[in-house]
Amino acid sequence: MSETKIALVTGANKGIGYEVAAGLGALGYRVGVGARDETRREDAVGKLRAAGVDAFGVPLDVTGDRSVTEAVELVERQVGRLDVLVNNAGISGESGPGWVQDPTTLDPDLVRNVVETNVIGVIRVTNAMLPLLRRSASPRIVNVSSSVASLTRQADPNTYVGPVMAAYSPSKSFLNAVTVQYARQFAGTDILINAVCPGLVATDFNGFYGTRTPEQGAATAIRLATLPDGGPTGSFFEDDGVIPW
Template sequence: MSDKKTALVTGANKGLGYEIAAGLGAQGYRVLVGARDDARGEAAVKTLLAAGADAITVPLDVTSDQSVSEAAELIERQVGRLDVLVNNAGVAGETGPGWVQDPTTLDLDVVRAVVDTNVYGVIRVTNAMLPILRRSASPRIVNISSSVGSLTWQSDPNIDVGPIMAAYSPTKSFLNAVTVHYARQFTGTNILINAACPGLVATDFTGFHGRPPQQAAATPIRLAMLPDNGPTGSFFNDSGPIPW
């Protein structure tokens, strides 16, 4: 078993996920790069290793029960420990001009696909990894959410929350609710679970609009490294707590 604290980041071969992995690697964590595409995962690991991080690839499709199960088995077999899980993998779904997803014309297949990755995928991965996480002295779970999932902000006409994304945004509200219920279930344990809003991040996910992913990774990394008396069941961006 590795004697290093170990972190699994889903969707970590590029963008925000990669920078979260890189940041944790720079803090001395062994990082497990969850990636659907083996070649891209290996390429990311090669770059991390060159930067001095300890990293390995974990083939992982969060929408597949078999893939997630095999990933948990691989981690158990090759690493033997898991201290941090960052549920980063996410999709936006097809949008119209201006990133709009009109609720009155939504394709339900698009909605199902977005929910499968952004919510079911988080539940699928979290529950598969829990047996390993529970053995950690200080397990941490970070769910990558978004301010567009804040019902308080979405319903406030004085706050600009961007275009209507009626498939994507509700999945983040759903994820936030799931995060709260996990936190309730973990009451009395050493597991801390929180949601993080990285803001608008300049990746292929956003057409490279937004801030650098290195900056956006700061809050998820901080939540992954919380002390034992840190918060749980909360929602944060760089400025602090976000209203649900």
């Protein structure tokens, strides 16, 4: 009998993160539900278990060193290794009318807060979990990004007509750049790492403004989390394929 694979999804108590956890669970993975809020985390674990998923809660604030260290210790005790890490937790930061972050009036502290979660939080969690990932025969890391991170699309008015998000969009571009650096460092190993855009998904993250369901948004992340050996790494994907940087 093959050994059950283990996944950890950050920000998994709701929305896309929850559906990634549910989807991996449906494939037979044991899934750690990483989330800050205890009530929401345990509610999500209960819902997943009721659906037949082998889920367990992982208290996790990606912006806190102690929280991440304790999460590593919990995963170590519970399962002893990781096969998949999905860095889904993220924030958009405050915005003005029309979901706009105007670069000409942007508060630098807002940028720092967004980057702390969306970039530094990913680095913090990834590096802390690496010893557990290295125990896997086929480690996979998925960083949840956004198409607004694409400089190619953002610079072309014919391909991007969405609002200016001068803190959130660059934070995801930064995340993509970091993903490429990890891929370079992991070259020649079994670790595959990619970034993914879930599309415009209707969740409370964007006031339920979107054309896609969380299940649809989770699909490509699940595919990247379950790539076969020799699959792509250091790339940026959406449902239709590779997104230009």
